[in-house]
Amino acid sequence: MTGQNLRKETPPVPATDLHRGPQAARAATPEGRPVRRPVTHPIHAIHPGHRHAVHLAHRHAVHLGHPALRTANGHHRDERRASWLELFFDLAFAGAVGQLAGAFQSHPGLGALAGFVLLFTPIWWLWVQLTFYADRHETEDVAHRVAILVAILLCIALAASAPRALAGHPGGFVIAFACLRGLQLLLYARAWRHLPVTRPLYGCYLICFSAGGALWLASLTVGGSARYTFWGVALLTDAAGSLVMLAPRRRVPLNSAHLADRFQLFVLIVLGESMARLISAAATRPWSLPLVVVLTAAVLTLAALWWGWLATADCRALDSPAAIARFTALNLPLVAGIAAASAGLHIAILAADGASTIGAAPRAALYGGVSVCLLASVLLPSRKMTTAARVARLATAFAAMGLVFMGAIVEPVYLVPALTGVLALGLTAEARLNASAGGLAAVGLAGQEHPCLPS
Numbered sequence: 001m002t003g004q005n006l007r008k009e010t011p012p013v014p015a016t017d018l019h020r021g022p023q024a025a026r027a028a029t030p031e032g033r034p035v036r037r038p039v040t041h042p043i044h045a046i047h048p049g050h051r052h053a054v055h056l057a058h059r060h061a062v063h064l065g066h067p068a069l070r071t072a073n074g075h076h077r078d079e080r081r082a083s084w085l086e087l088f089f090d091l092a093f094a095g096a097v098g099q100l101a102g103a104f105q106s107h108p109g110l111g112a113l114a115g116f117v118l119l120f121t122p123i124w125w126l127w128v129q130l131t132f133y134a135d136r137h138e139t140e141d142v143a144h145r146v147a148i149l150v151a152i153l154l155c156i157a158l159a160a161s162a163p164r165a166l167a168g169h170p171g172g173f174v175i176a177f178a179c180l181r182g183l184q185l186l187l188y189a190r191a192w193r194h195l196p197v198t199r200p201l202y203g204c205y206l207i208c209f210s211a212g213g214a215l216w217l218a219s220l221t222v223g224g225s226a227r228y229t230f231w232g233v234a235l236l237t238d239a240a241g242s243l244v245m246l247a248p249r250r251r252v253p254l255n256s257a258h259l260a261d262r263f264q265l266f267v268l269i270v271l272g273e274s275m276a277r278l279i280s281a282a283a284t285r286p287w288s289l290p291l292v293v294v295l296t297a298a299v300l301t302l303a304a305l306w307w308g309w310l311a312t313a314d315c316r317a318l319d320s321p322a323a324i325a326r327f328t329a330l331n332l333p334l335v336a337g338i339a340a341a342s343a344g345l346h347i348a349i350l351a352a353d354g355a356s357t358i359g360a361a362p363r364a365a366l367y368g369g370v371s372v373c374l375l376a377s378v379l380l381p382s383r384k385m386t387t388a389a390r391v392a393r394l395a396t397a398f399a400a401m402g403l404v405f406m407g408a409i410v411e412p413v414y415l416v417p418a419l420t421g422v423l424a425l426g427l428t429a430e431a432r433l434n435a436s437a438g439g440l441a442a443v444g445l446a447g448q449e450h451p452c453l454p455s
Contacts, residue, residue, distance in 0.1 A: 208241025260315030274342030337373030396426030
């Protein structure tokens with residue numbers, strides 16, 4: 001097919017600085033109208049007869065172009081899934097969460113539980129900010145791929161230093177965090193330079209996130225409670241910087257389907273880490289009936305949390321920056337609750353054969369973690385759940401919280417199955433309430449390949 005025929009069948013699209021930097025080269029038609037080159041944007045306008053050849057050339061080419069804005073010109077409505085590189089990236093951060101939960105279960109205590117929450121939050125926000133960056137700017141060029149691989153290496157360092165940080169030696173954790181923050185700032189600065197439309201938002205990001213990173217580094221010079229004060233102020237600074245995306249003049253589009261897919265997969269990976277934690281606990285104990293009972297109940301508890309997340313997650317409700325910000329913020333306690341509950345379940349499995357209860361901190365992590373996870377899911381933006389179903393889940397969350405106090409006198413071999421029963425009853429009530437109201441949640445999850453994608 002000739003180039004003339006290709007131009008007839010593929011109308012040219014004006015190039016804008018939303019997709020490429022002002023220095024990018026442009027191709028022109030004989031009429032003088034600029035069009036995008038196929039290799040400068042991940043979504044190509046290519047004739048079907050040339051798609052395979054161009055795809056192979058694009059796959060094996062080395063790209064060093066400017067960052068693109070994938071969500072410009074209506075592409076934030078595309079049905080987009082997580083890439084393989086993003087999944088690899090998520091594995092590293094889920095591993096950091098798993099290391100933190102493992103450190104708590106090795107030395108359970110109320111102080112350690114508070115430290116778990118405090119250290120989990122910066123890990124989570126780093127993942128969120130890098131996820132948002134990839135949502136807007138992921139490309140197949142070398143610069144982006146190298147940056148993500150460097151982020152993975154730094155996240156491994158962050159994960160390796162998490163146990164020592166929880167034990168009161170946070171130097172390595174803070175340095176790894178600061179390096180990741182520096183990489184994040186470099187990525188945003190690169191986009192700010194080449195994509196003028198991002199400057200109102202990313203200018204605020206660069207100021208706030210730089211200040212937050214500086215506070216983390218400054219915490220190395222102090223000790224005791226002053227260190228945690230620095231961390232708290234740094235986290236508040238990050239939160240303030242993140243909220244500037246709500247200002248209309250600073251908005252840069254986000255792909256809600258892609259974000260929902262990333263969050264759903266991250267929850268799934270954290271649940272996978274939790275399953276591995278249960279297996280490791282069971283492997284250290286001889287098989288017995290109490291062990292089988294607690295292990296079975298623990299697995300069903302994690303399955304119930306996953307089912308509850310699926311019944312709530314709905315990217316169709318992420319139709320505004322405010323809804324996306326709310327969704328992001330509420331997933332922090334949701335994922336933290338799952339990770340804390342898995343550490344508590346690990347301790348409960350180890351105590352299955354004993355004739356005593358578990359301590360206050362493991363109980364708070366286990367039953368309180370499940371409760372916090374459910375409470376966060378109640379508040380998630382979703383069109384799947386009716387008001388009555390939300391009330392039912394709220395009651396389930398309070399019932400799970402009540403088990404924290406019952407655990408002082410009831411052994412895990414009885415109380416963990418009781419938790420599973422509470423979750424099963426709550427989810428069944430939600431399904432019936434949604435079905436009676438004709439809600440979206442009445443459709444069975446079995447057979448739904450991807451319930452979060454827009455219809």
